[in-house]
Amino acid sequence: MIIVVRRKKAHGHGHHGGAWKVAFADFMTSMMALFLVLWLITQSSDVKAAIAGYFQDPLGRADEFGSSIIQGDGAQAANPRPITQPQITDLRRDRLQVLGEQIRKVLERSVEFGDIARQIEIDLTGEGLRIQLLEDSSGVFFETGSAHPRPLGTALLGLLGQQLATMPNAVMVDGYTDAVPYSNAQAAYTNWELSSDRANTARRILIAGGLREMQMAQVRGHADRDLRNPADPSAPSNRRVTITMLFDEPAAGSLAAGPLNQGALGASPPVDTLLRPSPAP
Numbered sequence: 001m002i003i004v005v006r007r008k009k010a011h012g013h014g015h016h017g018g019a020w021k022v023a024f025a026d027f028m029t030s031m032m033a034l035f036l037v038l039w040l041i042t043q044s045s046d047v048k049a050a051i052a053g054y055f056q057d058p059l060g061r062a063d064e065f066g067s068s069i070i071q072g073d074g075a076q077a078a079n080p081r082p083i084t085q086p087q088i089t090d091l092r093r094d095r096l097q098v099l100g101e102q103i104r105k106v107l108e109r110s111v112e113f114g115d116i117a118r119q120i121e122i123d124l125t126g127e128g129l130r131i132q133l134l135e136d137s138s139g140v141f142f143e144t145g146s147a148h149p150r151p152l153g154t155a156l157l158g159l160l161g162q163q164l165a166t167m168p169n170a171v172m173v174d175g176y177t178d179a180v181p182y183s184n185a186q187a188a189y190t191n192w193e194l195s196s197d198r199a200n201t202a203r204r205i206l207i208a209g210g211l212r213e214m215q216m217a218q219v220r221g222h223a224d225r226d227l228r229n230p231a232d233p234s235a236p237s238n239r240r241v242t243i244t245m246l247f248d249e250p251a252a253g254s255l256a257a258g259p260l261n262q263g264a265l266g267a268s269p270p271v272d273t274l275l276r277p278s279p280a281p
Contacts, residue, residue, distance in 0.1 A: 160243060
């Protein structure tokens with residue numbers, strides 16, 4: 001009887017199995033996580049807040065209300081909790097304060113606006129970030145007794161429009177005059193029309209500079225009803241244009257009726273005229 005013995009040949013290169021692939025994938029995932037953490041800790045606090053806000057609330061609030069999962073110094077919060085309304089208010093105030101400081105620094109570094117820095121006031125109020133353009137006896141931003149802007153006023157308002165456009169918040173523009181009665185050939189044209197026209201002129205230039213139309217909440221003229229210097233009603237500083245970026249964002253469709261309280265808006269020149277240098281008075 002013949003006995004046939006069949007022997008299986010041993011195959012080399014056993015490392016071609018699949019176990020090493022799983023280990024390598026785990027290693028690459030760990031390396032990717034490490035590189036992500038190293039990248040994150042080198043970013044600004046705004047980037048950290050935006051990323052942290054997404055993980056805390058991926059449905060859409062993270063962009064406005066950065067979460068506290070990762071603090072500004074890079075530390076990780078142990079127990080992140082939903083943001084309360086007072087915290088939301090503080091965050092909005094902080095963002096507007098940062099924007100105000102940024103505008104102030106841009107103006108300080110500018111050779112063009114260095115001489116008129118004392119005529120520009122930037123501060124936070126109960127409404128939001130307020131930027132006041134204060135006239136002097138010669139007329140810094142607008143021609144005296146007119147809603148036509150001077151070249152320096154046009155350049156400044158265009159810059160402000162560009163800076164304010166970096167935020168989504170709503171904006172109000174207010175015009176004011178001193179208590180000196182407006183006198184010209186048009187008896188019907190008063191300080192009410194002048195203050196309204198200057199505010200509307202500022203609105204046009206802000207939008208030409210980059211501010212979105214839907215951000216504009218109100219354009220108002222106050223004449224001499226809210227003097228900056230009540231002790232001296234005829235003081236030049238009472239003649240001013242105030243731009244206020246509000247704490248709240250504009251609601252979609254809320255501005256369909258257009259700006260409010262604009263007075264005699266038809267007297268304001270078109271944008272292309274505003275952007276051309278005005279002749280010397």
